[in-house]
Amino acid sequence: xxxxxxxxxxxxxxxxxxxxxxxxxxxxxxxxxxxxxxxxxxxxxxxxxxxxxxxxxxxxxxxxxxxxxxxxxxxxxxxxxxxxxxxxxxx
Numbered sequence: 001x002x003x004x005x006x007x008x009x010x011x012x013x014x015x016x017x018x019x020x021x022x023x024x025x026x027x028x029x030x031x032x033x034x035x036x037x038x039x040x041x042x043x044x045x046x047x048x049x050x051x052x053x054x055x056x057x058x059x060x061x062x063x064x065x066x067x068x069x070x071x072x073x074x075x076x077x078x079x080x081x082x083x084x085x086x087x088x089x090x091x
Contacts, residue, residue, distance in 0.1 A: 001025055003032050005052065038070075058084055 002024040004011065011024040025032065033039050033052060042051040058067040058081065067084050069077065 003027050005030060005033065056081055058088075060088055 001022060002011075002020070004024065005027055006014070007028060008026045011026055014020075015024055027033055030039060036055065036057060038053050038055050039050055040053040041048055042053075043049075044051075053070055054072040056069040056072055056077065057065060060066050066088065069080065
């Protein structure tokens with residue numbers, strides 16, 4: 001499941017453009033973002049603003065947080081998450 005502060009319409013457009021096969025959740029009021037502590041002070045063009053730190057959270061079938069990745073960079077990240085998720089099923 002993907003979560004962002006974007007509205008539902010924007011998410012549906014993004015999901016279609018990226019051809020995602022998973023659901024996106026709109027978190028306009030930042031409830032989920034606050035629970036996972038992903039709202040961080042960032043700098044862009046020398047100006048500070050609050051933004052989302054790109055993060056991934058692996059949650060098992062019982063709802064337990066198993067692993068987290070913060071400050072994610074896209075290259076290689078999917079492979080890391082898949083390896084960790086496959087290890088859950090191997091145990």
